[in-house]
Amino acid sequence: MKLNLKVWRQKNANVAGKLVDYTVDGLNPDMSFLEMVDVLNDHLVKKGEEPVAFDHDCREGICGMCSMYIDGRAHGPQHAATTCQLYLRSFKDGDTVHVEPWRSRAFPIVKDLVTDRSAFDRIIAAGGFISVNTGQAQDANNLPVDKHDAEKAMDAAACIGCGACVAACPNGAAMLFVSAKISQLALLPQGQPERDLRALRMVEQMDAEGFGNCSNIGACEAECPKEIKLTNIARMNRDFLAASVGSETE
Numbered sequence: 741m742k743l744n745l746k747v748w749r750q751k752n753a754n755v756a757g758k759l760v761d762y763t764v765d766g767l768n769p770d771m772s773f774l775e776m777v778d779v780l781n782d783h784l785v786k787k788g789e790e791p792v793a794f795d796h797d798c799r800e801g802i803c804g805m806c807s808m809y810i811d812g813r814a815h816g817p818q819h820a821a822t823t824c825q826l827y828l829r830s831f832k833d834g835d836t837v838h839v840e841p842w843r844s845r846a847f848p849i850v851k852d853l854v855t856d857r858s859a860f861d862r863i864i865a866a867g868g869f870i871s872v873n874t875g876q877a878q879d880a881n882n883l884p885v886d887k888h889d890a891e892k893a894m895d896a897a898a899c900i901g902c903g904a905c906v907a908a909c910p911n912g913a914a915m916l917f918v919s920a921k922i923s924q925l926a927l928l929p930q931g932q933p934e935r936d937l938r939a940l941r942m943v944e945q946m947d948a949e950g951f952g953n954c955s956n957i958g959a960c961e962a963e964c965p966k967e968i969k970l971t972n973i974a975r976m977n978r979d980f981l982a983a984s985v986g987s988e989t990e
Contacts, residue, residue, distance in 0.1 A: 741765075741766075741767040741768065741769055741828060741833045742763065742764065742765040742766075742767065742833060742834055743763070743764050743767060743776065743828070743831060743834075743835055743836075743837055744761070744762075744763050744834070744835070744836040744837070745761070745762040745763070745764060745780065745836075745837050745839060746759040746760070746761055746762075746836065746837070746838045746839065747759065747760055747762060747780075747792055747839045747852075747853075748760075748839065748840040748841055748852060748853060749792070749852055750841075750849055750851065750852055751851065752849075752850070752851055753848050753849050753850065757849070757852075759838070759840075762780055764776060764779055764780050764783070766779075767779065767828055768828070769827070769828045769829040770827060770828070770829065771827065771828050772799070772824055772825070772826065772827055772828075773808070773810070773816060773823050773824070773826040773827070773828065774794075774796055774799060774806060774823060774824050776828055777792060777794055777839075780792060792852050792853065793850075793851040793852040793853060793854045794806070794808065794852065794853040794854060795807055795853070795854050795855075796824065798824075799824040800824065801821065801822045801824060801825045801900075801965065802900060803900065804822070804900035804901045804902030804903070805902070806822050806823035806824045806902075807823070807841070807842050807853075807855065807857070807902055807903055807904070807907070808823045808839055808840070808841070808853055809838075809839070809840040809841065809842060809843065809907055810823065810826070810837065810838070810839055810840075811837055811838050812838070813908075813963060814842075814903075814904035814905075814907040814908045814963040815902070815904055815963070815965055816830065817830055818830050820964075820965055820966070820967050821965055822900075822902060822965045825965070839853065840853070841853045841854065841855050842855045842857075842903050842906065842907040843907060843912075844903075844906045844907065844912040844951070845912060845950045846859045846906070846912065846914070846949045846950045846951050847859065847903060847906065847907075855903075857901070857903050859914075859949040859950075859951070860901050860903065860914070860917060862945055862949065863914070863917075863918055863921070863942050863945045863946050863949065864921055864942075865945075866941040866942050866944070866945035867921065867922070867925075867938045867941060867942045868934060868937075868938060868941065869934075870925060870930050870931055870933070870934060871930075871933040871934065883929050883930075885928060885929065889927045889928070890927075890928075892923070892927050893923065893924050893925075893927040893928050894924075895968070895969070896919075896920040896921075896923040896924040896927070896968065896972055897920075897924040898920075898966040898967075898968065899916075899917060899920035899921065899924075899964075899966055899968050900965070900966060901917060902965060903917070904960075904963050904964055904965060905917055905960035905961075905963065905964055905968070906951065906960075907963070908959040908960055908962065908963035909952065909954075909957065909959055909960050910957060910959065911952030911953055911954065911955055911957075912951055912952040913951055913952045913953055913954045913955075913960070914946055914949075914951040915946070915951075915953075915954040915960070915973050915976065916960040916961065916964060916968055916970070916972065916973060917968075918942055918943065918946050918976060919972035919973040919975065919976035920968045920972050921942065922938060922939050922942055922972075922975070922976045922979060923972040923975050923976065925938065926938075926939070926975060926979060935979060936979060936982055936983035936986055937983060938979075939976060939979035939980045939982075939983050940980060940983035940984065943976070943980045954973060956970075958970060
């Protein structure tokens with residue numbers, strides 16, 4: 741199997757980048773997309789050229805590191821999958837594939853396909869901690885949680901912070917990510933003491949990082965590899981409004 745690649749190459753954030761053509765032959769359709777990039781880099785190193793820089797870690801669809809914009813879609817054409825879960829059988833022999841980094845002002849390019857997504861870390865840090873009692877763990881029955889709320893919290897907690905929602909959104913909004921991180925605690929008893937303050941601080945930090953505003957296009961949900969739902973954004977907006985009104989009356 742052969743693929744013709746157009747890969748974004750950029751030395752650092754201070755210089756202009758461009759798409760560079762590569763051809764990779766002898767590929768196995770059962771290879772993952774990242775394995776194909778490994779093969780490309782092996783060829784480049786043997787020729788004395790600079791390998792393509794890209795983020796990766798677990799290669800199991802868990803860590804969210806493998807952020808690539810492939811043929812105009814975050815993580816590529818496969819639905820509900822990360823780049824490391826994308827296999828070459830999703831393409832045809834001889835296809836031309838465009839590979840680019842996330843495009844967002846809040847995710848500056850570090851090199852080639854690597855972007856700085858530390859803005860997400862700062863948003864999470866702004867949310868702070870939850871109030872819990874230390875000591876021996878309580879019996880589970882002491883904290884009853886409605887089954888539907890528990891399932892919604894687990895669904896929100898499935899967010900891996902890859903940034904596909906930001907890359908897919910034409911506004912570069914991060915509201916799906918932020919709302920998932922807010923919802924996973926807002927739906928549980930442990931998250932109630934700081935619920936309003938958490939929403940206020942995380943949304944304020946999101947705005948400070950330079951992310952765009954949500955206009956309900958829905959591209960974020962469509963491209964999210966963990967299928968995080970837009971309903972989390974509605975919950976976040978309610979919590980933020982309640983926190984804003986509460987802070988004004990205090």
